Amino acid sequence: MDISRTTLGIAAGIAGTLFLGYCVYFDQQRRKDPLFKKKSSTLGGPLPDMSDHEAMQRFFLQQKLPEVSERLRASMKATGNTLQEEDVE
Missing domain, CATH: 1.20.5 (Single alpha-helices involved in coiled-coils or other helix-helix interfaces)
Structure with a gap:
């Protein structure tokens, strides 16, 4: 089975888009978490x-x-x- 460069490019683009969506979704879930907000405000300091x-x-x-x-x-x-x-x- 011969896979063309176009097919590989499209597959890589779809995989990259899915990975980026995964990262954005879980980052948003993490930021909405009330425990994360509490930790981030007390974690650092001046x-x-x-x-x-x-x-x-x-x-x-x-x-x-x-x-x-x-x-x-x-x-x-x-x-x-x-x-x-x-x-x-």
Whole structure:
């Protein structure tokens, strides 16, 4: 069975359109969800001024670094790896 380029192009276009529709539909469902709205409003917080290098450094050291190290510890605990105290600091 010989499939022409036109048929392949049409099939790819239909598949792409269906995938894009799928993404848009589920994004809209996610955005309408009241729990998503609640999470998104409490998730972030105030961001520092991006042009101030010291403010950005304080932000990451005070807020993001503890969160990342806690996730790393949980991940390593789940996989059975251990951290030495000197590895953390």
